[in-house]
Amino acid sequence: MLTSTLNGFLQTHGFGERLLSASVSALTLEEAMKGEKKKINLYQAVNNALDIALSTDDKAVVFGEDVGFGGVFRCTMGLKDKYGGERVFNTPITEQGIVGFGIGMAALGYTPIAEIQFADYIFPAFDQIVNEAAKFRYRSGNMENCGGLTIRAPCGAVGHGGHYHSQSVEGFFAHQPGLKIVIPRSAIQAKGLLLSAIRDPNPTLFFEPKILYRSSVELVPDADYMIPLGKAEVVKSGKDVTVVGWGTQVHVLQEACDMAEKDGISCELIDLRTIMPWDQETVEDSVRKTGRLVVAHEETKTAGFGAEIAAHIQDRCFLHLESPIQRVAGLDTPFPLIFEKFYLPDKFKCYEAIKRAVNY
Structure with missing residues (x-):
């Protein structure tokens, strides 16, 4: 099915011909925020x-699986109707096939955007991702258009997902040179980072915290804008x-920071x-100023x-450093259901980690 779809797409659009390059007129987030905005959630x-x-x-x-119907979380709603079944289409339940298909399209100069239905199910494609996708530009001698594959996947806790629908998997792939890994905290961030x-x-690898799909609601710019990859954001300044x-952890940390502020901790x-x-630079500069560091994430x-x-x-x-670095993370167990x-x-x-860092 994937092979026939690829053959049909190539016949329709022309083998190896770049019909229209990616937009070069995208705005920065700052520019886009000055224009029209709409109140939408993260999946929208x-x-x-x-x-x-x-x-x-x-x-x-x-x-990807069910994207032609809008996907499990409705992220692709209406796209097949607007762009047709050759550009937005369902695949069989074969993660390694989905990623392998995307690698082939990227090698031919296309812009594949693959969806893995849950990040927990990405592991059958692990070999394709780390041994093929991550190394393709390196092996090709840095050819410009041979590596641009995006893999989207919902990740993280949702309140009732249990063992196979709640995992954060970024640590597995961070070890592999050649990959970029992105995790947005909000609707505004998701749009600009995904583009x-x-x-x-x-x-x-673009991991979308599934609990934020509907809970993160913001006035998101209508415009085409991009947020640079590899650049952190100082959400709140302190000393x-x-x-x-x-x-998702950014929101948790914001609450912890608010609790600490009541104790006079900036x-x-x-x-x-x-x-x-x-x-690295943004975090280093901040630690040189504060002398203390707390890092928190959902994965083990x-x-x-x-x-x-x-x-x-x-x-x-x-x-x-004025105190030991504090790490707050998930427990070293499989992700539980009732004990989440x-x-x-x-x-x-x-909050306790922040106090330990400050009161050491």
């Missing part, structure tokens, strides 16, 4: 980004302790946004990406 922001990507790049294609991911010539997170909250490559603590951040900061900012509240790094655990 993702849908909007996909719509813009398909309309500005005739070689862009969206595919950047789609237009990046490197393979990018006593640096607090770093990404995705927190600098940083949303990493891009896990690979991560913004052992070998979680927070460990990489902690090791890097210890190496680069050792003489500035004990597993997750909630605001109280993060």
